[in-house]
Amino acid sequence: MGRSRSLPAALALRARIVLACEGSDKASTDVAKSLGIDRNTVNKWRTRYARDRISGLYDEPRPGRPRTVDDERVAELINKTLHTKPADGSTHWSTRGLASETGISKSTVARYLKVFQLKPHRVESFKLSTDPLFVEKR
Secondary structure (H helix, E strand, C coil): CCCCCCCCHHHHHHHHHHHHHHCCCCCHHHHHHHHCCCHHHHHHHHHHHHHHHHHHHCCCCCCCCCCCCCHHHHHHHHHHHHHCCCCCCCCCCCHHHHHHHHCCCHHHHHHHHHHCCCCCCCCCCCCCCCCCCCCCCC
C-alpha cells in the first residue's frame, strides 16, 4: 500500500507512516522528520492502526446532511429513464420531465443522471427515417 500508485496519496502516506513505525521503536518525531510531516499526524495514524489495524487507515465517515432520496426512489428514476417514454409524446425524458414525474427536484435528477452516466437525450442506435421523401445515401 505504501508504494501503490493507484491508491489515493493520503492512504499511501498512512501506510508509509505505519511501516516506518512498525519496523522499529522510533519516536514519532523521528518518523515525522523522515517523511516530512507533522508529529501529530504520525501519532494519529499510529494510534488508529494499533486500534483498528488496516481498516483504521481508511477515512472514517464524515458528518453531513443525510440523504433525502432513498435507494428505491433512485431505482424508480433509473427504471423510468431507461424503460419508459414520456406520456406527452416526447422521444426522450428531460430533467424537468423526470423531476415532475418522480417528485424529485430537477437538480437532484440531473445529479443522479450524471452519476449513472445516463443521457436520455442521446440516441445510441441508428434510426431509419420515416420521411417518404428521404433519399438514401450510399
